[in-house]
Amino acid sequence: MITNDLETIQKMMLTGSLLIRLKEDDNQGLLVKAEMNKAREVTIPEEEFSVVGPKESFVESLTTNLNLVRKRLPIPQLEIKEFTVGTLSCTRVAVLYISGIANEENINTALQRVGDLKYHQILDSSYIAQMISDNDNSPFPQLIDTERPDRVAGVLAEGSIVILVDGSPHALIGPTTLVKFFSALEDYFINWQLASVLRVIRLFAVSFSILVTPVYVAVLNYHYELIPKDLMATLVSSRSLIPLPPFLEALILELTIELLREAGARLPTKVGQTIGIVGGIVIGTASVEAGLTSNVLLIIVALAALASFTTPVYKMGNAIRLIRFPFLLLAELWGLIGIGIAFIFLMGHILRLTSFGRPYLEPIYPPRLEDLKDAFVRLPFKMQEKRPIELQSPDTVMFSKRKADENKDIDE
Amino acid sequence: MKVPVKDQYLINPSLVFFIVHSMQIGVGVLGFQRYVAIYTEQDSWITVLIAGATIHIVIWIMYKMLNKEQGDIISIHENVFGKWIGGLLSFLFMLYLIALGITILRTFIEVLQVWMFPLMKTWTFSLVYLIAIYYIIAGGFRTVVGACFLGVVIPFYLIFTFLAPLEFANFRNLLPVFDHSIKETLSSFKTMTLSYLGFELLLVYYPFIKKPETSQKWAHYGNLFTVILYLYLMLITLVYFTPEHLKRTIWATLTMWKIIKFPFVERFEYIGIASWVVVILPNLCLAFWAASRTAKRLFNVKQKKVLIAILTITLIANTLLRDRASIDLLNSRVSKIGLYFIYGYIPFLFVCFSFINKVRKKT
Numbered sequence: 059m060i061t062n063d064l065e066t067i068q069k070m071m072l073t074g075s076l077l078i079r080l081k082e083d084d085n086q087g088l089l090v091k092a093e094m095n096k097a098r099e100v101t102i103p104e105e106e107f108s109v110v111g112p113k114e115s116f117v118e119s120l121t122t123n124l125n126l127v128r129k130r131l132p133i134p135q136l137e138i139k140e141f142t143v144g145t146l147s148c149t150r151v152a153v154l155y156i157s158g159i160a161n162e163e164n165i166n167t168a169l170q171r172v173g174d175l176k177y178h179q180i181l182d183s184s185y186i187a188q189m190i191s192d193n194d195n196s197p198f199p200q201l202i203d204t205e206r207p208d209r210v211a212g213v214l215a216e217g218s219i220v221i222l223v224d225g226s227p228h229a230l231i232g233p234t235t236l237v238k239f240f241s242a243l244e245d246y247f248i249n250w251q252l253a254s255v256l257r258v259i260r261l262f263a264v265s266f267s268i269l270v271t272p273v274y275v276a277v278l279n280y281h282y283e284l285i286p287k288d289l290m291a292t293l294v295s296s297r298s299l300i301p302l303p304p305f306l307e308a309l310i311l312e313l314t315i316e317l318l319r320e321a322g323a324r325l326p327t328k329v330g331q332t333i334g335i336v337g338g339i340v341i342g343t344a345s346v347e348a349g350l351t352s353n354v355l356l357i358i359v360a361l362a363a364l365a366s367f368t369t370p371v372y373k374m375g376n377a378i379r380l381i382r383f384p385f386l387l388l389a390e391l392w393g394l395i396g397i398g399i400a401f402i403f404l405m406g407h408i409l410r411l412t413s414f415g416r417p418y419l420e421p422i423y424p425p426r427l428e429d430l431k432d433a434f435v436r437l438p439f440k441m442q443e444k445r446p447i448e449l450q451s452p453d454t455v456m457f458s459k460r461k462a463d464e465n466k467d468i469d470e
Numbered sequence: 471m472k473v474p475v476k477d478q479y480l481i482n483p484s485l486v487f488f489i490v491h492s493m494q495i496g497v498g499v500l501g502f503q504r505y506v507a508i509y510t511e512q513d514s515w516i517t518v519l520i521a522g523a524t525i526h527i528v529i530w531i532m533y534k535m536l537n538k539e540q541g542d543i544i545s546i547h548e549n550v551f552g553k554w555i556g557g558l559l560s561f562l563f564m565l566y567l568i569a570l571g572i573t574i575l576r577t578f579i580e581v582l583q584v585w586m587f588p589l590m591k592t593w594t595f596s597l598v599y600l601i602a603i604y605y606i607i608a609g610g611f612r613t614v615v616g617a618c619f620l621g622v623v624i625p626f627y628l629i630f631t632f633l634a635p636l637e638f639a640n641f642r643n644l645l646p647v648f649d650h651s652i653k654e655t656l657s658s659f660k661t662m663t664l665s666y667l668g669f670e671l672l673l674v675y676y677p678f679i680k681k682p683e684t685s686q687k688w689a690h691y692g693n694l695f696t697v698i699l700y701l702y703l704m705l706i707t708l709v710y711f712t713p714e715h716l717k718r719t720i721w722a723t724l725t726m727w728k729i730i731k732f733p734f735v736e737r738f739e740y741i742g743i744a745s746w747v748v749v750i751l752p753n754l755c756l757a758f759w760a761a762s763r764t765a766k767r768l769f770n771v772k773q774k775k776v777l778i779a780i781l782t783i784t785l786i787a788n789t790l791l792r793d794r795a796s797i798d799l800l801n802s803r804v805s806k807i808g809l810y811f812i813y814g815y816i817p818f819l820f821v822c823f824s825f826i827n828k829v830r831k832k833t
Contacts, residue, residue, distance in 0.1 A: 281586075406617065
């Protein structure tokens with residue numbers, strides 16, 4: 059690039075370009091990109107690991123990441139719009155979509171929101187995720203973040219929009235829905251029956267994780283009539299020596315688990331294992347033996363924590379961790395009715411959420427039966443003929459089923 | 471006179487099914503059987519069918535009017551009776567809606583106080599519940615409809631729990647059939663229609679439906695589903711209870727839940743009542759949404775402010791209603807108004823409306 063504009067020269071030189079001038083007092087010069095791009099090697103994904111399927115994950119360099127996506131979608135329709143965000147960090151942000159498949163309105167929303175960003179420093183894509191999400195007061199993530207280029211390629215083909223940020227190994231996907239957070243990429247690598255069962259188990263695990271400790275508190279506080287005699291005997295014998303009321307008991311154990319989780323996440327891996335053993339075995343057994351908590355509750359809380367780890371998207375797991383506590387509090391106040399109240403608040407909140415202006419609870423509400431093919435269950439590929447209605451793609455058909463079926467007959 | 475609503479706030483016609491149905495199912499389901507069976511005993515299921523059929527006619531009349539007007543009850547009133555009298559009538563309709571909301575919430579709290587927490591304060595529960603309602607209504611009509619939808623879908627599993635009493639069913643209880651006079655049937659008919667009330671809110675949310683003419687069949691299906699549900703409940707109640715027993719059972723549905731038994735759960739009515747928190751949510755949301763919407767159209771004020779005022783009134787009224795007698799009085803008054811409204815006022819309005827339209831066409 060030949061230029062005599064001082065400002066461009068300065069900007070380009072600061073981001074790693076050379077300036078070549080023929081004579082020393084020439085006011086024109088040639089700018090050559092010569093940046094050194096030191097980046098981590100492409101490694102296997104750590105947060106979204108899958109046993110089968112490709113094992114590449116994004117790294118901190120935008121160029122490499124774009125290459126990883128482009129490799130999977132070598133078509134001219136894949137468009138990349140670049141922005142520079144951050145007055146100090148001058149971070150490159152790329153918005154990716156496939157023109158003709160992604161909905162115009164969605165593209166404009168994404169481009170406008172990224173273009174309007176005013177902040178001094180962008181260190182990670184999660185900064186952007188928080189700034190452009192529809193409701194930033196919600197504990198629920200409204201954009202999926204993924205470190206897998208294959209997932210990115212998959213959702214681009216469905217008509218979603220992907221945002222990549224330089225310096226961040228996580229891509230953001232939107233618009234998205236609540237159920238998408240419970241689908242792992244591995245669901246598409248194994249056969250559909252198994253994938254469907256796994257998804258249902260995951261959803262069950264999440265509701266279990268939210269509800270089980272509040273129900274324990276509610277039942278033991280107010281509704282012990284609910285428990286049949288035989289089961290009650292087990293509960294009573296495990297709780298007979300506990301001095302604390304069920305609510306405090308549950309709260310203490312829940313907080314202990316949160317402590318273990320935080321400590322495990324902050325420490326290096328090798329020490330982390332020790333913490334797991336100390337926490338899980340020593341504290342758990344000791345607190346039961348010391349008569350501070352009942353072992354029934356210990357089992358329940360541990361199961362609930364385990365269940366909350368089943369969400370494939372890490373940020374959703376965090377949201378679930380948090381919303382357990384209001385449920386617990388209301389269960390202490392009004393028993394099962396309190397859980398009902400907490401539930402309607404949750405319901406109202408999720409109903410009101412949107413992602414890039416599209417309803418978050420789709421396909422449940424608004425009810426779109428067609429989109430259920432890839433929500434709670436994953437039906438076989440031959441039934442995934444159309445793009446999800448949620449994304450309002452102008453080109454609704456992914457592949458023609460009739461063409462694929464044309465030559466199929468008995469003995470042919 | 472068309473009432474303009476922005477395109478992005480419109481709802482799919484098929485959702486009318488859920489709005490109509492969810493509004494009809496409410497606290498009444500927990501104990502409607504007794505009030506009908508007092509008059510017609512084993513023939514009560516016939517009353518359920520007859521009352522359901524008449525509701526279909528009223529829905530049909532309402533659609534006739536609305537399709538012509540392409541607006542809501544406020545514009546119909548203004549059209550037929552002029553600005554002042556029409557406005558007054560719309561205002562009365564709004565008061566009815568608020569009273570409806572107050573009745574539903576207070577009756578539900580009474581169920582809670584009788585069955586679960588005798589010492590629970592009315593105002594604390596009302597306050598928390600009304601905050602949830604405000605939060606949902608503030609999300610707009612689409613969110614309210616979402617609450618209606620989930621309020622039908624999520625508690626749907628409860629339908630299967632009513633199969634448990636069949637273990638102790640005595641089908642001879644249904645005999646003899648057609649053993650009651652027309653007069654008795656009429657009296658039970660009057661109380662049964664109360665359980666069907668709630669569909670009349672269609673008069674307010676009609677402009678929010680996309681291609682509203684096509685939604686008529688969904689409204690009928692919604693009502694049909696309610697009829698089937700009531701019939702199902704009534705038949706099971708009749709075969710489970712003897713007529714004498716039923717006359718002494720105030721909350722028949724709740725009593726039937728008592729006999730369900732799993733290895734890990736007994737006394738199912740607690741879970742049932744807790745699920746009812748979700749069931750009555752659409753009732754209240756829709757009633758208060760409709761009331762605030764009517765006020766907005768009448769007085770040209772911000773719906774949010776009116777809503778807060780209405781919810782505050784509800785909270786105060788709920789706290790003031792202390793004993794069984796006053797709640798019962800409120801219930802019977804509001805349902806009587808509702809009865810006259812659907813069988814008296816709506817046909818009357820329809821006659822006036824078509825008369826005026828005909829006169830105007832001529833001139």
